[in-house]
Amino acid sequence: MTMTSTPTTTPNATRRAGPPAAGGHGSSAGGRRRGREALHEVTRHGVAILVGLGFGAVVALAIVDxxxxxxxxxxxxxxxxxxxxxxxxxxxxxxxxxxxxxxxxxxxxxxxxxxxxxxxxxxxxxxxxxxxxxxxxxxxxxxxxxxxxxxxxxxxxxxxxxxxxxxxxxxxxxxxxxxxxxxxxxxxxxxxxxxxxxxxxxxxxxxxxxxxxxxxxxxxxxxxxxxxxxxxxxxxxxxxxxxxxxxxxRTLRHKLRVVEVREEGPGVASIICEGRDLDRLGVQGGQFFAWRFLVRGMWWQAHPYSLSALPSSRYLRLTVKAVGDHSSAVATLRPGTRVAIEGPYGRFTRDAATQPDLLLLAAGIGVTALRALLEDLPADSSPVVVLRASKPEDLVLRAEIDELVRARGGKLHELIGSRQKVRVDRSSLVRLVPDLKRRDAFVCGPPEFVSHIEAVLRSAGIPRTQVHHEAFSL
Ligand SMILES: Cc1cc2nc3c(=O)[nH]c(=O)nc-3n(C[C@H](O)[C@H](O)[C@H](O)COP(=O)(O)OP(=O)(O)OC[C@H]3O[C@@H](n4cnc5c(N)ncnc54)[C@H](O)[C@@H]3O)c2cc1C
Missing domain, CATH: 1.20.120 (Four Helix Bundle (Hemerythrin (Met), subunit A))
Incomplete structure (x- = not known):
């Protein structure tokens, strides 16, 4: 089943204050973004040079001595x-x-x-x-x-x-x-x-x-x-x-606690954590934290989960699908549970974009990072969003995404059905997104989905630099 909805309204009130602009939208924010990217470039080169010099030095040391x-x-x-x-x-x-x-x-x-x-x-x-x-x-x-x-x-x-x-x-x-x-x-x-x-x-x-x-x-x-x-x-x-x-x-400073666990769909729950000064974490939409819930049986392991909404100064939200011990236990957390975090991590953010226009694709629970990234885009960004799921009930956070897409003048496509029936290939993607080539693509979800879409995008002639991904497995 394929469903499409088109925009009607203006940006919603959930958008946090802060720098707008993906790509070229908004000039001063665009300047800051370019500044950050330039710094990243210098860091990447600096790291490569240091590692290379160190390698040369140890080889020389062994020979000279x-x-x-x-x-x-x-x-x-x-x-x-x-x-x-x-x-x-x-x-x-x-x-x-x-x-x-x-x-x-x-x-x-x-x-x-x-x-x-x-x-x-x-x-x-x-x-x-x-x-x-x-x-x-x-x-x-x-x-x-x-x-x-x-x-x-x-x-x-x-x-x-x-x-x-x-x-x-x-x-x-x-x-x-x-x-x-x-x-x-x-x-x-x-x-x-x-x-x-x-x-x-x-x-x-x-x-x-x-x-x-x-x-x-x-x-x-x-x-x-x-x-x-x-x-x-x-x-x-x-x-x-x-x-x-x-x-x-970070944990001592922000004093995070679970305040609510909410069912979002079959085997999927959102956990809302309350803390202080959370806007100081400097999170961008699409990033993730390693989460450590300080209760018996869970305190010793940290698992990566993306934020499913941009943080406010008091709240963080993650949305978790039960696939194993940890992710299943998350839905049983009680309000008041203390939470330790490591992060924010990840470059699945609008800063990574090289083009002003974006295509966001997610399968299954990959919708979490996509939801937060979408929320971080400005009003005039016209994103195209493609959600993939086997069954309608697996499309969690669907209503929120629909609202965010409409508010940003974008388009939402829902591809629902088995992999045999609903294929995402080059021709279907070009049909859905005729201006594919001038968009940066952000792909999120299970590793097989991410690598499949990357291959499809490559076959459609999209350069690697225009494709960004977050595979939910390290
Ligand atoms: C960057 C990133 C963001 C993620 N965001 C979300 C999200 O928003 N919502 C969500 O439901 N899931 C998310 N995941 C997946 C989530 O981390 C795993 O589903 C969860 O850790 C599984 O743990 P488990 O004990 O329940 O299952 P297990 O049975 O232990 O593992 C199931 C699968 O998850 C992998 N996995 C387990 N623990 C880790 C770990 N600590 N680090 C990396 N991989 C691990 C395993 O290799 C295995 O493939 C994300 C993963 C990554 C890497």
Whole structure:
């Protein structure tokens, strides 16, 4: 079933005060938006340059510090290669941790989904290189000492300083690596996988001392030790500040509590939280928080949910579909429950738009982020909104969206029915949105829907830069 409604009224009263303008609508706000984007661009380049320079420095360090002639000594080649693998591997481990450290300026410039994607892409490298380091160094030392590999391993643990801790750290690291292999991860509950993941921080901490007291690039090089230690301390500081300190400060400052849980549709509930100074969170429509509800069984896990409305100074709203333990428990929360938040995160905002006109598409519960993004658009923005659901009752927040679209002079299309009956392909999309090419598309929902629509948009000739997405899975 396809339904279409067209505008009649003016912007509704739910629009908050603040900068309007997506794309070219509103000049001073457009200027601020361009300023923010320029800053993001500088941050993106700055991060790339820093990571590249660091990489070059650690490779150079391993090569320059190799004593001349040591390559020809017994075990020299294996020991050198092991040291190179260790330096590059541990450097990449720091990068891997920094990618998910939630540093606000980097999150805003690059976006959490992209950072997590890079984190996943980088992660196999440090783990493999550190494993390679363990193997090569043991072989190299065994060749130099003219003993067997197993004897050398025993001697490492018994006689070398800080090696026992490093071996335990190595074991933990490998455990995390194995559990993260896709085929295994799919069988492990998200919470179990996440808890195991935390061991990686412990593994890195346990490995630090042996690098300094045994690494050929550090022994007798106090300046290198100082720089390397500073890099590790900075990484630990950023993780603690942004993943622990800032959320604690925000939580204490805003004092959020659940005030209402409202059913929106089958298995979908909106949770309204009350707090203070919430407008100071600097949220843009389309962003999300990691939410931690401070009740038994839920306090230890934070899950990402988008805001389904722009915040006012007193209220935040999220809308959650029950798909598993956490999302089902959310609907049972009692008024008064205290709430801790981490965020706001995400670049699924009008700031990311390159064109003045927007097309917003969402499937299922993806409507939450779309609803808030839509609310953040100015009165004259004429957005085209496409909602996709299997059944009419799955179109939650439909009336609100309809009202917001009308108020912004836009068009709403509802595509309801099974995937076989209602296909969203190039020709249907071009039919619905004849001016598709001059719009930025914002796509939100389950990962399969998002990648399908991205492919359809690409086949319709829409450049990547004009397509923005929030897939409800990390
Ligand atoms: C940026 C973002 C915004 C989201 N916004 C909303 C929203 O507004 N409304 C809504 O209903 N859902 C939203 N989700 C999805 C929501 O986070 C998951 O449905 C929820 O975390 C599932 O947890 P569970 O314990 O109920 O189910 P589980 O059975 O544990 O998981 C179901 C699925 O969700 C994934 N998942 C579980 N926990 C997390 C986590 N902490 N981080 C990332 N993925 C996880 C799992 O990999 C699995 O694919 C969003 C997800 C992301 C990434």
């Amino acid at each position: 190799e004593p001349s002639g040591s390559l020809h000594a017994p075990g020299g080649v294996a020991t050198f290669a092991g040291n190179l693998a260790a330096l590059v591997g541990t450097y990449l481990a720091l990068v891997m941790v920094l990618l998910v450290s939630r540093v606000a300026v980097v999150e805003r410039a690059i976006g959490q989904d992209q950072l997590v994607r890079w984190h996943k892409r980088v992660s196999p490298w440090p783990l493999s290189l550190i494993a390679l380091h363990a193997v090569l160094t043991t072989i190299g030392y065994a060749q130099a000492a003219k003993t067997g590999v197993w004897a050398e391993l025993g001697s490492f643990v018994r006689t070398y300083p800080d090696m026992l801790a490093a071996v335990v750290g190595f074991g933990l690291m490998m455990l995390v690596g194995i559990v993260s292999i896709r085929a295994i991860r799919r069988r492990v509950r998200h919470e179990t996988w996440w808890a195991l993941h935390l061991y990686l921080y412990m593994a890195l901490a346990l490995s630090f001392a042996h690098q300094i007291v045994l690494g050929p690039s550090f022994v007798g090089h106090p300046l290198t030790v100082a720089v390397w230690s500073a890099a590790w301390a900075a990484t630990a500081g950023l993780v603690l500040a942004y993943r622990v300190g800032l959320p604690v400060v």
